[in-house]
Amino acid sequence: MTSAAVDASPEDLRASERGTAAPLDDHVHLARFDPATRRLHAVVMATFLGLAATGMPMLFSEAPWARALATLFGGFHGAGLVHRFFGAALLAAVAWHLANVCYRAFVRGERGLFWGPTSMVPQPRDVADLYAQTKWFFRAGPRPRFEHFAYWEKFDYWAVLWGTALMGAAGLVLWFPVAASRLIPGWMFNVALFVHGAEASLAIGFIFVVHFFNGHLRPGKFPMDLVIFTGSVAAGEMRRERAAEFARLERTGAVRSFVVPDPTPAIVRRGRLIGTAGLVLGLALVSLIVYAVAR
Amino acid sequence: MSIRVIRFALVVAAVCAMSVSAAASGPSSPPATSEDCVACHGDAGARRADGRSIAVDAARVAASIHAPLGCVDCHAEAGKELPHPDRLAKVACGSCHDDVAGKYHDSIHAWAKEKAGLVGAPSCADCHGTHDVAPHTAATSRVYRDRVPATCGACHAGVREKYDAGVHAAALKNGASNAPVCIDCHAAHATARTDTDAWRLRVTGECGTCHANIVGSYRRTFHGKATSLGSARVAACADCHGAHDIRTAADTTSTVSNARLVETCGRCHQGATAKFVQYDPHPDPSDYSRGAVLWWANRFYWLLIPGCFGFFGLHSALWYWRSRNDGGRS
Numbered sequence: 001m002t003s004a005a006v007d008a009s010p011e012d013l014r015a016s017e018r019g020t021a022a023p024l025d026d027h028v029h030l031a032r033f034d035p036a037t038r039r040l041h042a043v044v045m046a047t048f049l050g051l052a053a054t055g056m057p058m059l060f061s062e063a064p065w066a067r068a069l070a071t072l073f074g075g076f077h078g079a080g081l082v083h084r085f086f087g088a089a090l091l092a093a094v095a096w097h098l099a100n101v102c103y104r105a106f107v108r109g110e111r112g113l114f115w116g117p118t119s120m121v122p123q124p125r126d127v128a129d130l131y132a133q134t135k136w137f138f139r140a141g142p143r144p145r146f147e148h149f150a151y152w153e154k155f156d157y158w159a160v161l162w163g164t165a166l167m168g169a170a171g172l173v174l175w176f177p178v179a180a181s182r183l184i185p186g187w188m189f190n191v192a193l194f195v196h197g198a199e200a201s202l203a204i205g206f207i208f209v210v211h212f213f214n215g216h217l218r219p220g221k222f223p224m225d226l227v228i229f230t231g232s233v234a235a236g237e238m239r240r241e242r243a244a245e246f247a248r249l250e251r252t253g254a255v256r257s258f259v260v261p262d263p264t265p266a267i268v269r270r271g272r273l274i275g276t277a278g279l280v281l282g283l284a285l286v287s288l289i290v291y292a293v294a295r
Numbered sequence: 296m297s298i299r300v301i302r303f304a305l306v307v308a309a310v311c312a313m314s315v316s317a318a319a320s321g322p323s324s325p326p327a328t329s330e331d332c333v334a335c336h337g338d339a340g341a342r343r344a345d346g347r348s349i350a351v352d353a354a355r356v357a358a359s360i361h362a363p364l365g366c367v368d369c370h371a372e373a374g375k376e377l378p379h380p381d382r383l384a385k386v387a388c389g390s391c392h393d394d395v396a397g398k399y400h401d402s403i404h405a406w407a408k409e410k411a412g413l414v415g416a417p418s419c420a421d422c423h424g425t426h427d428v429a430p431h432t433a434a435t436s437r438v439y440r441d442r443v444p445a446t447c448g449a450c451h452a453g454v455r456e457k458y459d460a461g462v463h464a465a466a467l468k469n470g471a472s473n474a475p476v477c478i479d480c481h482a483a484h485a486t487a488r489t490d491t492d493a494w495r496l497r498v499t500g501e502c503g504t505c506h507a508n509i510v511g512s513y514r515r516t517f518h519g520k521a522t523s524l525g526s527a528r529v530a531a532c533a534d535c536h537g538a539h540d541i542r543t544a545a546d547t548t549s550t551v552s553n554a555r556l557v558e559t560c561g562r563c564h565q566g567a568t569a570k571f572v573q574y575d576p577h578p579d580p581s582d583y584s585r586g587a588v589l590w591w592a593n594r595f596y597w598l599l600i601p602g603c604f605g606f607f608g609l610h611s612a613l614w615y616w617r618s619r620n621d622g623g624r625s
Binding site: 075137186194199 | 514516517519520521523524525526528564565566567568570571572573574575578580586588589592593596599600603604607608610611613614615616617618619621
């Protein structure tokens with residue numbers, strides 16, 4: 001959840017304590033997402049797109065494009081197989097992530113995972129940030145000074161976690177109904193299919209519209225924010241976007257420990273390619289839904 | 296010589312004379328009239344050389360829907376010369392009813408008769424009759440709705456027995472004129488084989504022409520979605536309800552009665568239990584009495600989904616608007 005930082009050199013720390021360290025150049029890159037987080041995002045991104053593309057023919061089975069979309073994956077049964085594969089992969093990734101969080105918290109004794117400025121857990125400051133952001137929307141206040149994760153990012157994170165747990169459970173019931181019927185009555189299959197579909201509508205709409213806008217398409221980020229692909233962000237951008245975090249890091253002097261080499265052109269190109277593919281596929285799937293619903 | 300033979304000879308002579316005079320006066324001979332035909336075939340005792348009756352009851356023809364037609368309109372070959380050859384070509388109904396003949400031609404019945412050599416397979420006359428052909432709206436017709444099961448049942452006796460035991464036959468007997476008979480599901484002329492995936496998937500739509508709500512609820516299920524996408528490996532209507540001997544769920548002999556659900560569901564879902572079959576194959580999330588949890592789930596998501604999209608939609612719109620007015624800065 002927090003970034004792995006390069007150790008600060010003793011010289012930097014001393015300079016920081018004396019308050020004599022030169023301010024960071026805006027173009028210097030600071031670590032934001034460690035490789036494990038980026039890998040997790042890549043798996044979630046790939047499996048989510050795959051799950052959406054193979055599940056949408058079922059959710060919108062009477063849409064004119066449903067059969068054609070299923071045919072891309074070998075028809076109804078092929079799409080079902082691919083869907084289960086991606087579902088299992090996403091469940092495995094989320095299970096790995098939860099195990100990793102537990103390992104960091106309870107084995108390595110890492111602090112600040114469940115509370116504090118770098119935690120993903122919603123806290124009073126998120127409510128205050130939302131209020132300040134709303135005031136900023138209406139020109140009634142300054143831009144809020146965000147910490148490591150802003151409230152909309154926390155919402156994304158918990159929505160994916162909650163959605164995966166719920167849809168994963170419902171998906172397993174639908175995958176193994178006879179086994180599930182040892183624990184739950186058959187009418188729960190009806191609930192499971194409904195919840196799986198409703199939660200899918202919510203997730204697809206949320207990720208491909210709201211997350212895309214907040215993370216990538218909004219002015220200032222358009223067409224995409226590469227931070228999740230490169231792992232680092234320019235100091236100038238961080239100073240603007242995460243004012244509270246930047247100030248905290250400067251105050252403690254730890255900011256220099258986050259300095260990483262600029263992402264190589266190859267990494268930036270790869271990020272652009274993956275990001276563009278994700279955006280195009282996601283928006284294409286949303287267009288199909290809009291077409292099916294509006295028809 | 297009997298009187299009959301003399302009369303026959305006279306007719307032949309007269310016809311020959313007419314043919315000769317026609318040939319002399321123009322390129323085509325005048326067709327034989329129906330009276331000419333009746334002269335021979337009108338005799339109830341008329342027989343072919345092999346002893347088979349060739350008698351035609353003119354009164355039946357006159358009472359049929361083909362009354363305005365002359366004999367040679369159908370038996371064209373017989374009109375060319377008299378006496379006509381012993382063997383005439385089969386009557387080609389398609390020369391007038393070409394659309395129907397086209398459908399029949401692609402049917403399982405035509406395939407059986409023409410390709411598989413099943414001589415008992417029906418062609419037009421087997422269902423519609425010959426000289427007494429009547430419109431399907433006439434109660435006397437063999438293809439009148441109420442009589443269709445008997446007509447098809449003449450060959451498909453086992454199916455008819457099952458059909459007669461089902462709710463659709465009972466409804467028909469009780470005067471429900473829209474109750475389905477054989478041709479409603481199987482089609483009258485384009486009758487297809489029933490062991491194909493295409494037929495399995497299509498017939499669900501046929502059930503839906505009457506049971507629209509029931510098929511609508513089926514379409515909400517995994518089964519219904521899968522068949523919509525072309526999978527024939529999951530349950531369609533007939534797999535649970537049966538095809539011909541469909542009975543109500545209240546009937547304990549029905550495949551969908553509570554007494555038999557474990558067996559019926561278990562045909563696909565090996566190991567299905569009484570708990571398993573509490574599944575609702577026709578759910579309606581807006582009907583509280585069919586399932587309270589599903590109803591609540593529906594309510595919940597009808598609040599959650601618009602709530603989420605409403606909140607973040609507005610949030611994104613305001614953000615966009617504010618950023619635009621801020622010179623594109625985030």
